[in-house]
Amino acid sequence: MNTRFNDALTQLPKALADTVSPMLTDHFAGHLSAEQLKELSDQSGxxxxxxxxxxxxxxxxxSYAPISNFFVGAIAHGESGDIYMGANMELVGEALFHSVHAEQSAISHAWLAGEQKLVGITVNYSPCGHCRQFMTELNNNDNLIIRLPEQPAQPLTHYLPYAFGPKDLGMEDGLLDGNDHEMTLDSDDPLVQRALREANASYAPYSKTPAAIVLATESGQVFVGRYAENAAFNPSLPPMQMAINAMARQGIGFDRIHRAILVEGDKGQISFLHSASDALGTISQVQLETYKAQS
Ligand SMILES: [Zn+2]
Incomplete structure (x- = not known):
C-alpha cells in the first residue's frame, strides 16, 4: 500500500480500511472497479x-492544494458500475483560474477512462457554483444525483435550478458523449499521435477548437488531458490542467515530466498555446511542444 493513504485509512470503518488497503497500490489513482466495490461492500457491510x-x-x-490546504475529494459513479475519484489541484505562481476542482477532476478521470455516462457524484463539501455549472455540461445532467455527507441525495437540478447549459446554445450532445473530430497530423512520433487521438476525442462544441495534452515521464508513463468546454465558457477545463491533475491524482512528482505535447485544431477560434505554457512553466522546466492538427 502507498503510505500517502495512511491518514485517510484511519478515518474509515475498520473492515472497509482493511479491505481497501491492498487496493491502494503505488499505481492507484482513484479508480475502483465494480468488482472491487462489491468486495468492499461484502466485507464492510x-x-x-x-x-x-x-x-x-x-x-x-x-488532492494537491498547496495554496488553500483545503482538501476536496469527489467520486464520479459511472454507468458501468466503476467509480472514479478526483480531487482539487492548485498551481503556485499562476492565477487561480488554473485550478482544477474535485468534481472536474473526478469527471475528467471517468471520461478519460472511457465512461460514457455518469449517474452520480459524491463529494465531501457542497459543490461550488463553478462545479454546478461544469456538471451541467454532462450528457446526463438532468438525472445526475449529488451526494454529500449529512445531506439527502438530490439531483443536480436541485443544486442548480434554472440552469444555463448546452441546450441553450443549441447543442444536442453533452460532455461524455463520444466525439471524433477526425483531425489528422503528419508525424511518426507515437506521443504526438496519442495527443492527436485525445484531441479528436475532446469536447469543444462552442469554440470548435479540439485540443489535448500529453505529459510523458522518462520512464514512459503517460498522462493525458482533453479539452472539456462549457456553455458558460469560464468553467471549461483546459487540457493542460486535466493532464497535470491526472499526474497529481497518482502522486507522481511534476519533476518527472520529460516531454509535454499540445495538439490543437488548426481552425479553432481559440488557442491553448499560452495558457498551457504558463501552467506547465509553474511546475516544470520542460518546453511545450505544439502541433496544429488539420481538420
Ligand atoms: Zn468547485
Missing part, C-alpha cells in the same frame, strides 16, 4: 451511497 461517502477520505488524499 456498506453499500451504495454509504460506501461512496465512507471512501471520500481516500479521494481527498489525491
Amino acid at each position: 456498506l453499500s451504495g451511497a454509504e460506501l461512496y461517502l465512507a471512501l471520500l477520505p481516500i479521494a481527498a488524499t489525491l
Whole structure:
C-alpha cells in the first residue's frame, strides 16, 4: 500500500480500511472497479451511497492544494458500475483560474477512462457554483444525483435550478458523449499521435477548437488531458490542467515530466498555446511542444 493513504485509512470503518488497503497500490489513482466495490461492500457491510461517502477520505488524499490546504475529494459513479475519484489541484505562481476542482477532476478521470455516462457524484463539501455549472455540461445532467455527507441525495437540478447549459446554445450532445473530430497530423512520433487521438476525442462544441495534452515521464508513463468546454465558457477545463491533475491524482512528482505535447485544431477560434505554457512553466522546466492538427 502507498503510505500517502495512511491518514485517510484511519478515518474509515475498520473492515472497509482493511479491505481497501491492498487496493491502494503505488499505481492507484482513484479508480475502483465494480468488482472491487462489491468486495468492499461484502466485507464492510456498506453499500451504495454509504460506501461512496465512507471512501471520500481516500479521494481527498489525491488532492494537491498547496495554496488553500483545503482538501476536496469527489467520486464520479459511472454507468458501468466503476467509480472514479478526483480531487482539487492548485498551481503556485499562476492565477487561480488554473485550478482544477474535485468534481472536474473526478469527471475528467471517468471520461478519460472511457465512461460514457455518469449517474452520480459524491463529494465531501457542497459543490461550488463553478462545479454546478461544469456538471451541467454532462450528457446526463438532468438525472445526475449529488451526494454529500449529512445531506439527502438530490439531483443536480436541485443544486442548480434554472440552469444555463448546452441546450441553450443549441447543442444536442453533452460532455461524455463520444466525439471524433477526425483531425489528422503528419508525424511518426507515437506521443504526438496519442495527443492527436485525445484531441479528436475532446469536447469543444462552442469554440470548435479540439485540443489535448500529453505529459510523458522518462520512464514512459503517460498522462493525458482533453479539452472539456462549457456553455458558460469560464468553467471549461483546459487540457493542460486535466493532464497535470491526472499526474497529481497518482502522486507522481511534476519533476518527472520529460516531454509535454499540445495538439490543437488548426481552425479553432481559440488557442491553448499560452495558457498551457504558463501552467506547465509553474511546475516544470520542460518546453511545450505544439502541433496544429488539420481538420
Ligand atoms: Zn468547485
